[in-house]
Amino acid sequence: MLLEKPEGLTMAKAILVSAAEAPTPSFANVGPSAAATHRHTPTMEHTATTSMFPNAQNFNIDNFIVHSFKDGPKKGWKTLLKNVACNALHDSSARFDAPKCDEGTRVEVTDELMDWIQDREGPKRLLCMTGAAGAGKSALQQTIAEKCSKSNTLGSAFFFSAGDPTRNNLVHIVPTIACQLGQRNTALRDAIGKAVEEDPLIFKKRLETQMDTLIVGPFQCVRASGGLDSSTFPHAILIDGLDECSGEDNQDELLSAIKHCLLDNDLPFRVFIASRPEWAIRSALENEPEGYLYQLTYHIKLSDMYNATGDIRRYLWTRLRGIGSRSRDRRALPHLWPTKEDIEKLVAAASGQFIYAATVVKYVSERRSSPVDRLRTIIDWTPHDGQQTRPLELLDSLYRVILSTAKELYEAVDINRGRDFLLLVRAHQMNSDGRIEGIQGSTRNYDEIIGLEEGGHKVLFSDLHSLVFVCQDPQDTEDDLHKQELVDIVQSYFDRWKERYQKFGFTEEDLQDKDLQQD
DSSP states (O other): OEEEOOTTOOSSSOOBOOTTTSOOOOOSSOSTTOOEEEOOOTTOOOOTTTOSSTTOOSEEEOSOEEEOOOHHHHHHHHHHHTTOOGGGSTTOGGGTTOOOOOTTSSHHHHHHHHHHHHOTTOSOOEEEEEOOTTSSHHHHHHHHHHHHHHTTOEEEEEEOOTTOTTSSSSTTHHHHHHHHHHTTOHHHHHHHHHHHHHOTTGGGSOHHHHHIIIIIHHHHHHHHTTSOOTTTSOOEEEEEOGGGSSOHHHHHHHHHHIIIIIISSOOOOEEEEEEOSOHHHHHHHSSTTTOTTGGGEEEEEHHHHOOOHHHHHHHHHHHHHHHHHHOSOGGGOTTTSSOHHHHHHHHHHHTTOHHHHHHHHHHHTOTTSOHHHHHHHHHHOOOOTTOOOOTTHHHHHHHHHHHHHHHHHHHHHOSSTTOOHHHHHHHHHHHHTTOSTTOOSOHHHHHHHTTOOTTHHHHHTTTOTTTEEEEEOTTOOSTTOEEEEEOHHHHHHHHHHHHHHOOOOOOHHHHHHHHHHHO
């Protein structure tokens, strides 16, 4: 029960009494214009069940307002909590070892992200950060979430994960965001609970309806009543790994709901989404008229705009020296190991992808083995039949999932049945590296040579943007000419895929023979 202090109230302050704990007041005719007087009578018994002010004597209360909250909002809030994905929170126990940026790394991009979040008046309230698989997006998102939490600007955070059924879909995202926002303000929490109580089927409705009912409506209502101040309310909403939400249609539905509910309404929220550059977010960010978020979004292309080489080098030096200082192997003493040559080989192999460096550190840090020997295994490792050691197994798993998914999607729309998706990708990769003599780098020409329709490479690579850089060469005179380049680590993966699983039916010499026959 909330007693507000209107003009003329003689109490020093308002009193908040829980509806579950406080009795109904014993005053009659209580209302905005009514006066209630309680005078001490010697024969009156003062009990907790008949008075809000036990043992009080000789006082007056003039003209007070009573707001009585029954079990509705409490029951609704409890129902909301049952639909929250706790594993998706930035500080969830399920993410106790979540990656984040080491001190002194990714400083430039972190500063840019925080500047955008802190600029409440900035015209674009949606920031999309896209980058290749392993570029360090989740580590950046985790770092930003922790910074926002410390500065009291974090409204909510949701971390998708393809391997977790509680957070690889859209079922729990709106309740989880609404719950965190409600925890920032008691009046907003009660309004959200009331919305659930009034529509108990809300969690079965489409995403936009959920967002309107559980976030937009309650926030606007409480703000209008003076229950919160938009200028100071924690306003950052962070969503990581949109690409790990199952189904392109689901990803697009979330982006559309954010646009119509959070961006089109007068709300203080600034939404930061991190994702691989897959179809849903790419199509939304494309030039108008197709890209409905194009004009509304501050877009950071992580792999293109920030060179992570220096940060990766610093990360490897710091982490490997730390491992060496804790090792019993005297060869791993910090002044002896790792060598500069070792670090430079690793930096070159990483090709700007933090996940490679993180995988190296994880493999080398195995305590039961010498870090010196394990690092040498990575640097000298080459695949061959019967190879048991797999130091880059994490990378294998990541790229295998991406390639397998892209293969399935390509074969589902390919009008020419039976074409080998992996072979076609491999052929384009070899061409971009100039390994096939006598063939120009034009993908258009190469489409024709290997039997693709004109522009077929676009369809071929449409679901591989997290592995493939698609660049427009400004020197090209042909319209719509693109060059496809895979970073070195992906090239290495293709080599391992070919030799380990024998997925490719032709050698490079076979492809060159095929090209000559086409000529």
